[in-house]
Amino acid sequence: MELPVPHTWIDYGAVILVIAMLIGFAVEIRRGALRRYDIYPAVGPVTREEAGSAFIKAAAEALALDVLASAPLADCHQGAYYERRTRVKRTAHLLIFYGFLMLLIATIVGFIFDKWVTATSFLPAYYLGPGGEAAIVGIGTAGGALCLMGLGIYIPTRYRGERPAAKATSADWFLALLALTVITGFALEASEFYWSQAVDAVFWIHMLFVASLFVSMPFTKFSHALYQPVWAIYERMARRSGREPRLPLPREAER
Numbered sequence: 001m002e003l004p005v006p007h008t009w010i011d012y013g014a015v016i017l018v019i020a021m022l023i024g025f026a027v028e029i030r031r032g033a034l035r036r037y038d039i040y041p042a043v044g045p046v047t048r049e050e051a052g053s054a055f056i057k058a059a060a061e062a063l064a065l066d067v068l069a070s071a072p073l074a075d076c077h078q079g080a081y082y083e084r085r086t087r088v089k090r091t092a093h094l095l096i097f098y099g100f101l102m103l104l105i106a107t108i109v110g111f112i113f114d115k116w117v118t119a120t121s122f123l124p125a126y127y128l129g130p131g132g133e134a135a136i137v138g139i140g141t142a143g144g145a146l147c148l149m150g151l152g153i154y155i156p157t158r159y160r161g162e163r164p165a166a167k168a169t170s171a172d173w174f175l176a177l178l179a180l181t182v183i184t185g186f187a188l189e190a191s192e193f194y195w196s197q198a199v200d201a202v203f204w205i206h207m208l209f210v211a212s213l214f215v216s217m218p219f220t221k222f223s224h225a226l227y228q229p230v231w232a233i234y235e236r237m238a239r240r241s242g243r244e245p246r247l248p249l250p251r252e253a254e255r
Contacts, residue, residue, distance in 0.1 A: 004199065004200045004203045004204070010111065013207075013211070017211060017214050017215060020214075020215045021214060021215065021217055021218060024215070024216075024217065024218030024219060025217075025218045025223070025226065027218070028218045028219065028223065033218075033223065033227065034227060034230065034231075047239065047240050047242065048240075048241065048242040049240045049241060051241065053240075054237050054240035054241045055233070055237055057236075057240060058232075058233050058234075058235075058236035058237035058240055059233050061232075061236050062229055062232035062233045062236055063229070066228065066229070066232035067228070067229055067232070069094075070090050070093045070094050070097065088153065088154075088157055089154070089157075091150075091153060092150045092151075092153040092154035092157075093150065093154075094150070095146045095147070095149050095150030095153065096146070096147050096150035096151065096154070096178070097150075098143075098146055099142075099143045099144065099145070099146030099147035099148075099149070099150060100143065100147055100178075101143070102139050102140065102142055102143025102146065103140055103143035103144060103147065103182070103185070104143075105139060105143075106136050106137075106139040106140030106143060107140070109136060110136050110140075137189070140185075140189075141186075141189070144182045144185055144186055147178065147182045148179070148182055148183075151175060151178065151179050151182075154175070155175060155179075158172075158175075169221075170219060170220040170221050171220070171221035173216065173220050173221075174213075174216075174220040174221040174222045175221075177209060177212055177213040177216065177220075178213060178222075180209045181206070181209040181210055181213050184202065184205050184206040184209055185206055187202050187205075187206070188202045188203055188206045
């Protein structure tokens with residue numbers, strides 16, 4: 001199946017999205033986004049190490065523990081429900097995080113092969129080998145399923161406890177856009193196989209939510225994908241350099 005638009009449109013669209021995101025991040029950083037320091041303190045003793053060594057170790061710990069393992073969320077509780085089920089938020093976060101990574105990998109690899117190997121197939125992984133198409137579709141489908149599982153765990157429990165359900169935050173907008181992006185992605189995949197007449201319409205609906213998700217990134221909870229590693233490295237490096245780390249501001253915890 002051919003793409004509903006020329007590849008050049010996708011290229012230009014991606015460039016426009018990146019520019020819009022950079023402008024958004026520049027505006028938010030100028031407003032003090034990095035100074036909000038929305039992170040839970042790293043656990044461990046305060047030591048005095050050389051700056052270079054402290055940075056390397058801090059970066060490795062931040063990547064392995066804070067990013068890939070979401071370790072700080074093991075001690076993050078919000079309301080009575082999280083106090084009883086301490087692993088709920090971390091489990092949901094890991095499912096969403098790795099599901100999103102799988103979706104991103106499947107999309108990028110698929111587009112690369114679609115553009116540079118052939119211009120006639122929407123699912124070009126066939127050219128990776130006999131099992132290539134199944135692998136790409138499988139990775140994308142599994143990633144979408146993990147995202148929906150994580151959202152299914154997190155959303156029903158988000159308002160348990162003291163949080164008012166009527167108070168929408170940037171985190172709520174991010175969750176809504178992510179859910180709609182994944183759902184319309186599944187709809188696009190299904191329409192390709194079972195309702196080819198609807199592919200064009202579903203494609204544009206899906207692209208609308210994809211663009212909205214990334215353009216709004218600097219202003220929603222999605223922005224912590226950029227800020228959180230920076231804060232985590234600073235926090236862990238501060239401990240290794242002998243400086244007492246700052247504590248996060250409670251009023252920013254739900255941004």
